[in-house]
Amino acid sequence: MKQKIRKGILTYSALLFPLTFFFMSPYVIIMSAAYGIVNGSALFFGFLLLFSMIGSRLFCGWLCPGGAIQEQAAHSNSKAWNGKWKNSSKYIIWFFWLAFVVFLWISNGPLAVNFFNMYSLDSHIFVIYMIVVTLIYVFALATGKRGMCHSLCWMAPFMIIGEKCADFLHIPRFRLKAETENCISCGRCSKKCPMSLDVVEMVKTSQMDSNECISCLECADICPKLVIKFGISAKAK
Ligand code: SF4
Ligand code: SF4
Known part of the structure; x- marks a missing residue:
């Protein structure tokens, strides 16, 4: 029963992805930072870090639309995709990406907070949404089970850091x-x-x-x- 609920939530989250992908975007945070704006995805990544100090990676397993898309891809490629180097690449990507965002924030301060910065429901957003979904799906298809979570995801390191902080502080x-x-x-x-x-x-x-x-x-x-x-x-x- 639990897994039926989990898969139902994941599927619904994937259906809502056209409305929510702005708040998980690694690109919109950069474009916003270039104008000195802390946008919705920056706040959401911060929230994930804090949430994971109690909820670990429940977001990934139960709510992430990217995870939902990859679990669909796993019906076509259920090969294992796990290993030291396969898992390490996401930290390297994350480090340089976040360092660039912080650099832009410092260079373009004082910062303003705008949760909905660049948010739009125009038709061209649907095209971007389709490109994002295709990239996630194809990557998982080419690698294996949740390959993107292991190797590319820019959100996973926030949650892993949150888990480490909780363990360090005995939370x-x-x-x-x-x-x-x-x-x-x-x-x-x-x-x-x-x-x-x-x-x-x-x-x-x-x-x-x-x-x-x-x-x-x-x-x-x-x-x-x-x-x-x-x-x-x-x-x-
Ligand atoms: S191998 Fe895994 S599934 Fe089988 S009994 Fe042990 S813990 Fe349970
Ligand atoms: S990710 Fe694997 S080890 Fe962790 S809860 Fe799911 S099945 Fe169990």
Whole structure:
């Protein structure tokens, strides 16, 4: 039932994407910063960082329209896409992109806040929307399960930083837990994971925290022995 709700929410989020993609855009934030404006996507990325200090990456697993598009692509390419270098590229992209945004803010201050800066529902926006959707879909199709989340997403580092801050400050946040002794190593959790994580290994080693985990709970729901639990708790010392 949980997964039906999750997929229903993701699908609805994808349907609303023409109205919301401005607030997740890595481009609009740059164009706004060039005029000394802190726009909606800047505020939204800040919100994601704060939210993840309690909600971890629930946004990615349950609400992100880009995630929804990629989960559709996974019906055509369900190859695993996960690895050190595959995951590292998004941090490199994110670092240079954010550094450029901050440079523009500093150069064009004093800053003004305008949540709806550049927001428009003109017909040409639909063309941009189609290009964005096509890029996300094709990238996931070419790479594998949620390939964009692993390698390109500019929003994921904000949430991963939020998680790290919460753990550093011992703030309880959403996380998985495993009852390792009940695991029969059937492998269903790893197979089902939309982020291609080796969940069996995570369970065996009781290391359920992963930067790449999007808190979707697919693994918890598929486990025949109900090994994987979830809840809000602080990182064990
Ligand atoms: S699905 Fe459950 S029992 Fe099977 S390997 Fe994963 S944690 Fe172990
Ligand atoms: S480990 Fe579980 S909760 Fe995390 S992404 Fe994989 S299936 Fe989802």
